[in-house]
Amino acid sequence: MESGITFDFENIRTDAVGPEHGVSEKELARLSEPLAHGHERLAQLRESGEVAFFDLPYDKENVAQVKQVANEAAGQFGAVLVLGIGGSALGSIALRSALCHPLYNELPPARRNGPRLYIEDNVDPVRLKAVFDLIEPAKTLFVVISKSGTTVETLAQFLFIRSLLDGDLRNNVIVVTDAGPSTLRGIGESECRATLEVPAGVGGRFSVLSPVGLLPAALAGIDIDALLAGAAQADRIRCSSPSAEDNDAYMAAAVEYILYQKAKRISVMMPYATGLVEITDWYRQIWAESLGKTSDVGPTPVRATGVTDQHSQVQLYREGPNDKVICFLGVQHFQEEVPIPPAWESSEAIGYIGGHSFNQLIEYERIATTLALTDAQRPNYTITLPELNAYSVGQLLYMLEIKAAISGELYGVNAFDQPGVEAGKALSYGLMGRKHYERAKQWVMNKQAGRDETSVDEMVDEMK
Ligand code: PA5
Numbered sequence: 001m002e003s004g005i006t007f008d009f010e011n012i013r014t015d016a017v018g019p020e021h022g023v024s025e026k027e028l029a030r031l032s033e034p035l036a037h038g039h040e041r042l043a044q045l046r047e048s049g050e051v052a053f054f055d056l057p058y059d060k061e062n063v064a065q066v067k068q069v070a071n072e073a074a075g076q077f078g079a080v081l082v083l084g085i086g087g088s089a090l091g092s093i094a095l096r097s098a099l100c101h102p103l104y105n106e107l108p109p110a111r112r113n114g115p116r117l118y119i120e121d122n123v124d125p126v127r128l129k130a131v132f133d134l135i136e137p138a139k140t141l142f143v144v145i146s147k148s149g150t151t152v153e154t155l156a157q158f159l160f161i162r163s164l165l166d167g168d169l170r171n172n173v174i175v176v177t178d179a180g181p182s183t184l185r186g187i188g189e190s191e192c193r194a195t196l197e198v199p200a201g202v203g204g205r206f207s208v209l210s211p212v213g214l215l216p217a218a219l220a221g222i223d224i225d226a227l228l229a230g231a232a233q234a235d236r237i238r239c240s241s242p243s244a245e246d247n248d249a250y251m252a253a254a255v256e257y258i259l260y261q262k263a264k265r266i267s268v269m270m271p272y273a274t275g276l277v278e279i280t281d282w283y284r285q286i287w288a289e290s291l292g293k294t295s296d297v298g299p300t301p302v303r304a305t306g307v308t309d310q311h312s313q314v315q316l317y318r319e320g321p322n323d324k325v326i327c328f329l330g331v332q333h334f335q336e337e338v339p340i341p342p343a344w345e346s347s348e349a350i351g352y353i354g355g356h357s358f359n360q361l362i363e364y365e366r367i368a369t370t371l372a373l374t375d376a377q378r379p380n381y382t383i384t385l386p387e388l389n390a391y392s393v394g395q396l397l398y399m400l401e402i403k404a405a406i407s408g409e410l411y412g413v414n415a416f417d418q419p420g421v422e423a424g425k426a427l428s429y430g431l432m433g434r435k436h437y438e439r440a441k442q443w444v445m446n447k448q449a450g451r452d453e454t455s456v457d458e459m460v461d462e463m464k
Contacts, residue, residue, distance in 0.1 A: 004233065004395045007248035008382045011374040012255045012325070021262065021322055021377045023255045028244060031254045031410070038409025039242035039250075051416055052201030053401060056209035057232035057394070062199065063224065066211050069174060069194045070218035074114075077141040077172075080219045081131065082119040083157040084145035084212075087204025088176075089121035090282040091213035091397075097278035098393045099222045113221020115141065123153045128160065137164040137172070141219070145176040145212055147198045149184030152428055158184075169193070176211050203416050205286045206401055209394075223390040230394025238395065239402045249402040252381065256325050257410045259379055260299055264325045267299040268317065271329035272306035272366040275388045279329075280305075283400050290404040292420070293413035307365045314369060318376045326373060326380040329396075330366055333387045334359050423456040426463065439463050 014022035045051040056062075082092055096117055101107055105116040118131055142161050146154040165172055175188030175195045188195030196211040207213065209231055214224050234249075244251040256267060267287060269280045284301040292298030304313045306328065317324060340361070342354025366382075373380050385392040408415025430440025439459060446453045453459070 004230065004238070004386065005392050005399070006384045007252065008384070009251060009255060010381075011370060012259070012379045012381045016374050017377040017379050021259075021264075021379050023258045023379070027258045028254060031257070032243065034410055035244055035250055035254065035406065036242040038406050041409055042405055045416075049201050051203075051206075051405070052199055053203070053206035053209070054235065056199070056202065057228045057235055057398065059199065059210070062197065062211055063214065063228065065196055066214045066218050066224065069196065069215065072194075073141050073174075073219065077115045078109075078139040079116040079118060079135040080114070080141045080143060080216065081135060081161070082117070082143045082145060082216050083154055083161070084119070084143075084176075085121045085151060085153045086285060087207050088145040088147060088151075088154065088212055089119050090205075090278075090285050091208025092117075092216035093119050093121070094208070094278045094282040094397070095213055095217045095222060095227070095393070096220060098275045098388055099217070099227075099390055100220050102274060104220065114219050117216060117220045119216065120157065121153075123156060128157070132164070137161065140172060141193075142173045143176065143215060143219075144173060144184070144188075144192075146184055147178050147202075147204050147207065147212070149177045149182035152425075152432060152434075155184070174215070176215060205289055206416075208282065208397055226390035227394040230391035230396075231398035232394075233391075234395040234398040234402070238399060249399040250406050252327070252383075252399075253403045253407040253410060255379075255381065256299065257407060259325045260411075264323055264379065265299055266302055266324040268302045268304050268313075268324050268326040269329065270304040270306050270309065270326055270369075272362055273329065273331040273334070273385075273388060274305075276329045276331070276385075277303070277305050279393070279396065282397075286401065286404045289418045289421075290408055290415035291411055291413060293411075297411045297413055306369065307362060310365065310369055314373075317378060318373055322378060324378065326378065328366060328370060328380060328382040330363070330382055330384045331386075331388050332384055334362075335387065423460055426460050427456065437463070 010016055012023050014024045016022060046054040082089065096104065096119065100117070104112060105118070118135065120128065120131060144154065144158050162169060169191045171193060173192040175184060175192050177184050177188060177195065177198060179197045179200055185195060196215060198207055198210055198212055202210050209228060217227065218224050239247055239249050241247045244254045269283055271277055271280055280303040284303055287299065287301040317326060338358040340354050340356050340358060345351040345354065370380060370382065383396065385396060405415050426437060426440045427444055429437040431444060439462065443453055443456065443459045
């Protein structure tokens with residue numbers, strides 16, 4: 001159990017891809033001081049409670065509440081529908097796809113560890129209606145997740161399901177939100193089945209190991225203890241050192257930082273396991289919102305899927321601009337071993353395939369792509385999970401969080417805020433007629449009519 005995930009940085013070294021596109025020992029050595037400094041600063045942020053995701057693996061109180069709420073709901077509902085967006089949805093989507101059966105919702109009840117689990121993180125009206133072709137509101141547990149309690153998309157979804165429940169939320173709705181007083185919290189406490197807390201100091205995109213990710217996971221029968229144990233092991237052992245040599249999360253941050261200075265501004269994550277694909281989406285948010293802060297800082301995270309995107313993206317990655325660093329994700333032991341049955345053995349085109357397994361095929365294709373990219377001097381590294389289970393996923397998520405946190409220190413940006421999303425939010429509020437956002441609505445009208453206006457940031461500042 002204690003061994004866990006491994007990182008292989010061989011193909012990122014100058015020996016493998018040359019000095020222009022690789023990372024040398026000297027370049028790494030130059031980062032040892034900034035890393036040590038960043039390590040200390042993160043420790044202070046942790047100590048002060050300002051940034052609290054670090055301690056989520058040990059948060060016994062919240063875990064006990066999650067289990068209690070999940071146990072009380074057991075056997076009562078045919079489906080769970082999570083309403084949330086961004087950090088309030090991507091973690092549970094990632095956990096569901098990594099740790100539930102790949103077609104979990106389609107399985108008959110006896111083969112599932114809980115009710116069907118839907119997570120709706122958009123406001124497309126067609127999609128929203130479509131879910132209700134599959135679920136019956138009265139037999140569904142709705143989990144409304146919004147840390148701030150003010151997110152228009154989630155609140156609109158909430159209003160929609162409230163009307164489907166004829167305003168009676170006592171049996172079917174659980175709210176997950178900040179501890180502080182808010183309208184959503186008030187509704188949760190006075191009208192809903194239960195209200196769980198996003199602990200203070202835990203930002204949305206760092207909340208997967210809080211009730212935000214744990215409650216949907218527990219409802220779907222995921223082993224949240226093992227998930228947290230993996231994360232705790234990553235914290236105590238894998239990420240405890242300030243030195244990149246002993247801390248793979250820091251090494252991953254350091255090599256990507258060095259390569260960013262060498263014009264590798266695109267950070268591709270390419271999992272070779274379908275269960276890991278949604279983790280890539282979760283990671284995209286943490287990378288983009290944590291680091292995209294000034295016009296000269298912000299590696300662009302890109303999701304690619306192995307092997308599928310070998311037939312779509314790899315041409316570009318191998319022969320197009322050398323502006324990417326690629327992180328492959330692999331799994332050592334898949335839960336299934338599926339042989340490829342032999343037939344037409346004398347055929348040169350097909351005969352060689354039978355007798356292998358799909359496990360070999362996906363692994364060989366990962367190796368082949370890695371080597372082909374390295375040969376073309378495209379820097380890449382590989383993270384391997386021993387198998388796709390709650391413990392190794394806990395380790396992976398935690399180490400990717402630490403990678404983002406320490407990267408903020410290297411790039412000199414605050415990894416824990418997201419001021420850039422405020423402008424769009426203010427404009428949407430204005431258009432939806434929210435009180436105190438009249439100026440935002442006027443700003444949009446003026447813009448649409450081609451009239452002169454201030455910048456949107458100035459307008460937002462004016463409204464404060
Ligand atoms: O990471 C973030 O802070 C955001 O992506 C939020 O999670 C997202 O905007 C949803 O916010 P909330 O949970 O407050 O509804």
